[in-house]
Amino acid sequence: MSAEHDSGGSLTRQPMAVWAVAFACVVAFMGIGLVDPILPVIADALDASEVQTELLFTSYLVVTGLAMLVTSFISSRIGAKRTLLWGLALIVAFSLLCALSVAVDVVIGFRAGWGLGNALFISTALATIVGATTGGSGAAIVLYEAALGLGMAVGPLLGGILGEASWRAPFFGVAVLMAIAFVAILVLLRSPAERPSPIPLAAPIRALRRPALGVLAATAVFYNIAFFVLLAYSPFPLGFGAIGIGLTFFGWGLALAVTSIWGAPLLLRFMRRTTVLLVVLPLLAADLAVAGVVVSTPSALVTCIVVGGLLLGICNTVLTESVMEATDLPRQVASSSYSAVRFLGGAAAPPIAAALGHALGDTAPYLFAASSALVATLVLLLGRRALGTVDARVADELEEAAAIGAGDAA
Template sequence: MNTPAPSVWRQPAQVWAVAFACVVAFMGIGLVDPILPAIADSLQASPFETELLFTSYLAVTGLAMLVTSWISSRIGAKKTLLIGLALIVVFALLCALSGSVDAVIGFRAGWGLGNALFISTALATIVGAASGGSAAAIILYEAALGLGIAIGPLLGGLLGEQSWRAPFFGVVVLMAIAFLAVLLLLRGPEEKRTPVPFSAPFTALRRPALAVLAVAAFFYNIGFFILLAFSPFPLGFGAMGIGFTFFGWGLALAITSVWVAPLLMRRMSRTRVILTVLPLLAVDLIVAGLLVDSAAALVVCIVVGGLLLGIMNTVLTEAVMEATDLPRSVASSAYSSVRFLGGAIAPPLAAALWHAFSATVPYLVAAIAVLVAALTVFLGRRVLSHIDDEPDDAAVEDAEAILMGDAA
């Protein structure tokens, strides 16, 4: 008699509390997208200055990732999550009350610190507490990521129609709810903590497999964030138009990260999926650059990009989890640090290229960055061979079974 596969959606309350907080945390990435033009107009800021809202947030998130495993191993996952959420509440409120673009840029940096503490700990917490194993946990985490990235621009557009400040107030309320959810629902004794050395993430990046994936993710994120952070300007839409466009983008990302990526990994190795999807993403970015003057064509390219990005996010996350025998929190922190720094470079780079040349050039540079990521994986495929040892008819088939299996 076959035992029904567990459902990824049947999880303890503490997992749902962290997952909900993840949704809200990831909303913060795309929240400012629809209001970038409004912030530029209201605060007399140039596109370059406005794009620094992403850079300060992502740069601090990336750098702080290097110490989050050291912190959480000493004070525990729950306290780290709560401190991260509290910092986001405080700095989102300060953003809403700011009177200059420089102040918003600075407070977004503080927001990034809270984001780093939360995100790096959330994945390890979900993996440790979720039923159905790590494959189910990663799918749930990526679902939260996709949902948050989808809802963020839509909420930003809806609230941004009232004021550029309103989306920040919205985050304050939602993050306060997430704080209470984690405080009340994340219960039970924590696993015995083994202090992680401060140098652990730096040492982790010396591991060849993790280094290859981190470098690839650095360039991949340049393409990711040029598409996300720069596109609101050439689109020429109002807050709601931008919000709906990136809601479609985020929804596409969520669908492929949760459903399509596991199916592909059942049929192909992880590296083969990466080497197939990245060139397709480069083609999409090139088309976006060539057709940038057509708003309709650019919207299509943005949504298609979301489909491809969703696959990449899930595959890269699973690859990193399998790349080394290091604790997941250490591997995730080291990898995410490099990845977020790539994202930090992208928005002001895109604005500078737009000002110096045309709106086409940023997309072409994004395509080149994505191809460099593909080349990095191709050249490093030998040291990545072990992540394909079990593409996992075991892990991936389990993930698919968990997702598609009998809910009874």
């Protein structure tokens, strides 16, 4: 097996700059799940409805998604390091402003500003890690998705612990951690001697015309609806306090990280990328449907949430690898294009889920999420012919591994 899917030795032996960016990624992804355990607390403290509190996700994700379309344009002109630093600085500023806010509408607005910083950072971070990691793009993507999983795990836990003191405390906590990440990247990440060629402003939009990237982006829209219904709506039917919600999603995030690091590479030793997705997406739909049935039983719902984390970790890694391998586009363009659509799909999910829950009961949002996962499966199945390059590269690696094994046996 080539280093493309080596999640062992090559993954751990990386330059310090890679670890600095990876640490910052962990903190950046903490920001997504940070508000999860304090949603009910914010609703009580600021006299907000469930739909209003879910807009804390939506404003963040909408701006993140839209801004992703221009991040490659910006970073190709000012450089990856400056783009990362500007993104981190904006996150620090807007997380502090969230902590100091006195009304839910103001917090929603500042979360939008936070999303701008997040967009500048995340799309550039993926391209930076892929470019700097030793061991091939597969090792880089596993490391990136592991950072995502750990951030998703630690974010709710930190939010739950600090949220016991005040709903403002988690926002202050993220500001401090992001300031540390800012210093780490400033000191450890060197700017390349040559700046990449300027990327046209419309490049990420034009990239979606590529059949392979278009199919993967459309799949990601519906997949991320399922993802964010599970993440954003579940705190309400669980009925736990901030610590209980934080611990639940800590387990979910750890499950996501485990399968990102080990589960996805293991499956890819035996199956093509599209086959893995066509197996795991229906399993995710089934898990969400079961969550809708058992939603009134907290222990059963927690189990479904953690199982969902296991399945989401596999999908995240395989989808991201597929995007990086699907075209010959610059990594920044492919990452920006795919990530924009991915986050915009997720942005619609939280308020729709809250509205469905309010109108039809807690089962409805999970059935909506399960249906979205099935639509993602259908999109991928219908567009599979466009993904021949993605699957062919995995097949080449498997043939290489078999040849090496035969040579060793001889």
